[in-house]
Amino acid sequence: MKRSLEARLAWIGALAFASGFPFGLVNEALPVYLRAQGAALADIGNVAAITAPWSLKFLWAPLVDWVGFGTRRLGIAGCLAGIAALTLVLGHIDPARLGPAFWIIAITIVTLSATQDIAIDAYTIETTTTAELGVANAVRIATYRVAMLTAGGLLIWLAGRAGWQASFTTGTAVLAILAVTALALPAPERPAGRTPAIWEPLRALLVRKDIWAVVAFALLFKLDIAALEPMTRPFWVDRGLSLTQIGAVLTTGRIVATIAGAALGGVFTSRWGIFRGLWVLGLVQAFSSLGYWAAATAAASEPLIVGAALFENFAAGLGTAAYLAFLMSVCEKRYAATQFALLSALLAITRAGAGKLSGELTQMMGYGKYFLLTFVLAFPAYLLLPKIRNAPNTVNGEQ
Numbered sequence: 282m283k284r285s286l287e288a289r290l291a292w293i294g295a296l297a298f299a300s301g302f303p304f305g306l307v308n309e310a311l312p313v314y315l316r317a318q319g320a321a322l323a324d325i326g327n328v329a330a331i332t333a334p335w336s337l338k339f340l341w342a343p344l345v346d347w348v349g350f351g352t353r354r355l356g357i358a359g360c361l362a363g364i365a366a367l368t369l370v371l372g373h374i375d376p377a378r379l380g381p382a383f384w385i386i387a388i389t390i391v392t393l394s395a396t397q398d399i400a401i402d403a404y405t406i407e408t409t410t411t412a413e414l415g416v417a418n419a420v421r422i423a424t425y426r427v428a429m430l431t432a433g434g435l436l437i438w439l440a441g442r443a444g445w446q447a448s449f450t451t452g453t454a455v456l457a458i459l460a461v462t463a464l465a466l467p468a469p470e471r472p473a474g475r476t477p478a479i480w481e482p483l484r485a486l487l488v489r490k491d492i493w494a495v496v497a498f499a500l501l502f503k504l505d506i507a508a509l510e511p512m513t514r515p516f517w518v519d520r521g522l523s524l525t526q527i528g529a530v531l532t533t534g535r536i537v538a539t540i541a542g543a544a545l546g547g548v549f550t551s552r553w554g555i556f557r558g559l560w561v562l563g564l565v566q567a568f569s570s571l572g573y574w575a576a577a578t579a580a581a582s583e584p585l586i587v588g589a590a591l592f593e594n595f596a597a598g599l600g601t602a603a604y605l606a607f608l609m610s611v612c613e614k615r616y617a618a619t620q621f622a623l624l625s626a627l628l629a630i631t632r633a634g635a636g637k638l639s640g641e642l643t644q645m646m647g648y649g650k651y652f653l654l655t656f657v658l659a660f661p662a663y664l665l666l667p668k669i670r671n672a673p674n675t676v677n678g679e680q
Contacts, residue, residue, distance in 0.1 A: 286416075289408045292466065293417055294424040296401045299357070299459045301428030303364050303394035306452060307332065307387065309433020312514040313527060314445060322515055322640040329511050329636020331388040335629035338395040342622035343482060345399045353400040358463040360397035364390050365456035372449020402621045406609055407469040418605045419547025422598055426539035430594075431455075434532020441524030482616030486623065494668035495611060499627040502563060502604055505659035506597055507628070508635040509570050512643050512651065513590065516573070519648075520581050534587060535594040542598020549599075550606050556670050558603030560663065566600030567659030569593040570652055577648035604628075607669075 312325050345353060367390050371383070409417045432452060440448040486492065517527050550558035572589035579585060605625075612620040635658075643651045 286413065290417060290420045293405050293408070294420045295462060296357075296404060296466070297421040297425040298428040299361060299463065300394070300398050300401050301425035302432045302452075302455060302459065303390060304425075305429030305432030306364075306368065306436070307391060307394075308510070309429060309514070310436045310448075310452075311387065312511065313433070313437050313518060313524070314440070316515045316518045317440075317524065322512075322644050324640070325515055326511060326637055326640025327384070328387075329633050329639065331384060332391055332629060332633045332636070334388065334392040334395040335398070336626045336633055338399055338629075339483075339619065339623035339626045341396070342399045342619040345403060345619070345622075353404070354463065354466045357397045357400050357466070358460045360393040361456055361460035361463060363393045365453045365460060367393075368449055368456060369453040372452070373446055398625075399622045402625065404466075404469055406612055406621055407614055409609070415547045415549075415551025415602070415606060417547075418550070418602050418609070419543050422543035422546070422601050422605065423540045426543065426594070426598065427536050430532050430536050430539065434528045434535070436528070437524050438528020438532065441528055482613075482619035483623065485613060485616060486620045489611075491668050494665050495624070496627060498662055498665040498669050499608065499624050500631050501662035501665070502559070503566075503600065503628055504631050504635060504662070505567055505570055505655045505657075506593075506600070507632040508639055508658055509573065509593070509652065509655040510632075511636040511639040512648065513573065513593070516577065516648055517586065517590075520576075520586055522583065522586065526583070531587060531590050534591045538591040538595040539598045542595040543602055544598075546599040546602025550603050555603060555606050555610055556666070559607060560666055562599040562603045563659070563662070566596045567656060569596040570656035570659070574649055574652040574656065577652055 307328065311328050315325050315328070345356075367386050371386050371390075374383075405417065405421060432455075436448040436452050439451055489495075514527075517531070522531075546558065546562055549562060553561075569589075569592055572592045576582070576585045576589045608621060608624045612624070639651070642654070646654070
């Protein structure tokens with residue numbers, strides 16, 4: 282018997298939270314932690330570089346399509362347990378004493394997170410129809426961003442009140458609870474059929490019409506955000522915001538803004554279609570860079586910084602709702618793990634490359650000019666919109 286949409290959305294939300302928390306730990310908390318410890322901007326840019334496993338997860342995604350659900354469920358729980366243990370280590374040893382080991386631990390966390398994300402993304406596609414993608418991604422983005430900002434904001438706020446050790450210990454406890462919860466994940470109603478050859482999902486995707494345009498669009502659509510986000514955290518610190526301000530004021534507001542953006546983006550995409558969502562919501566997303574440009578070029582102002590951060594998260598929620606719906610719409614359910622891992626990994630490639638350069642470019646250009654550059658980076662993707670308009674219609678009716 283097919284479970285209700287509400288029940289399926291509840292599990293999609295829970296899994297999105299489990300996926301977003303490690304991402305927030307690495308991309309939200311670590312840059313502030315390192316800057317507070319006196320790390321240079323170029324070193325903080327390396328945080329984006331260690332996210333390579335999120336880019337390369339498609340290499341082992343075929344195994345997830347190939348194995349049974351029980352193995353997937355245990356894999357998600359095991360990855361979360363491993364991330365919890367490493368988070369505890371990361372927060373209780375001085376980064377200067379760890380040296381290269383700090384980065385080894387961090388990249389292992391990313392690898393475990395990328396591995397569980399493969400199964401989580403596949404589960405979402407397998408339990409969702411194309412008509413439900415808008416609302417499903419609204420729930421998915423909202424809970425993912427809440428988890429991401431909780432891992433960043435809550436842990437940063439707690440560090441300002443009780444120290445970084447207490448902060449990372451709390452993060453460890455959250456991850457351990459998520460690992461236990463994952464063991465209760467119900468099986469999806471997967472269509473019966475033969476087990477495909479391990480390379481078949483990739484072959485089926487690559488022979489699709491205009492796949493080059495889909496790939497290029499996936500790389501470029503969020504290039505502006507990928508370049509902007511790594512430098513927003515050190516910008517807050519350099520503008521004089523305290524850890525408690527960053528953790529409490531910014532995080533609470535950004536969670537609300539993200540939920541609002543994801544909800545509105547999901548409704549817009551469901552009502553007006555994925556293609557229209559991409560160009561309308563993507564345009565709003567682009568203007569978030571101008572908010573940071575204004576905050577960087579004006580006199581130091583906490584309200585202006587907070588306003589820029591809130592609009593960025595609202596706009597990112599809008600754009601991501603359309604972006605994920607598009608990627609999921611071009612995946613075949615029977616190959617959900619591999620095809621979505623490959624397509625979503627393209628965004629991780631963009632994020633890693635842009636993030637690696639972000640620190641060096643900001644040091645050369647200054648915050649104001651760099652944030653203005655990220656605005657310009659929003660527009661190359663628009664050249665591909667005519668080519669990708671009918672991409673979801675080439676899935677041979679599977680969606």
